[in-house]
Amino acid sequence: MTKKRFNILEHELVPEHIVLSKEEAEKVMEHYNIKPEQLPKILASDPVVRTINAKPGDIIKIIRKSRTAKKAVSYRVVVEETTAPTLMKKIDKK
Numbered sequence: 097m098t099k100k101r102f103n104i105l106e107h108e109l110v111p112e113h114i115v116l117s118k119e120e121a122e123k124v125m126e127h128y129n130i131k132p133e134q135l136p137k138i139l140a141s142d143p144v145v146r147t148i149n150a151k152p153g154d155i156i157k158i159i160r161k162s163r164t165a166k167k168a169v170s171y172r173v174v175v176e177e178t179t180a181p182t183l184m185k186k187i188d189k190k
Contacts, residue, residue, distance in 0.1 A: 104143050111160040113144050116171075121155040124171055138172040150174045 104110055116124065125131065132155060138145055140152050150156055154174045162168040 104147055110144060111158050113148055113150075114157040114159070115148055115150045116155045116157055120157075124155065124157075132173045135171050135173040137175045140174050140176050145174055152176050 105113070121132070132153070135155065138156060140146070140150070145156070148156075152174050156172050156174060158170045158172060160168045160170070
C-alpha cells in the first residue's frame with residue numbers, strides 16, 4: 097500500500113513561504129536593523145522548508161492572512177536541529 101501525497105503548500109492553513117534572495121535578505125536586515133541570528137528560527141526539517149528547498153542560513157518571508165491587517169508578514173531564519181552557536185557559524189560562512 098502506498099501513501100497518498102499532497103502538496104503541503106496548497107493546504108488552507110499553511111501560509112505563503114518565500115525564500116529571500118541574498119539581496120532581499122540584506123534589505124530586510126537593514127530595514128529592521130537586525131542580524132539574522134535575531135530572527136525567529138524555523139527548522140530545516142519543517143515540511144514547508146523542505147518543500148521550498150530552503151537551506152540553513154536562508155531567510156524565509158512568511159505571509160499570513162490577518163483579520164485585522166489583511167496580511168501579516170514575518171521572517172524566519174532556517175536552522176538545523178542544533179544549537180544557536182552552530183547557526184552563527186553557518187551565517188558567518190555566507
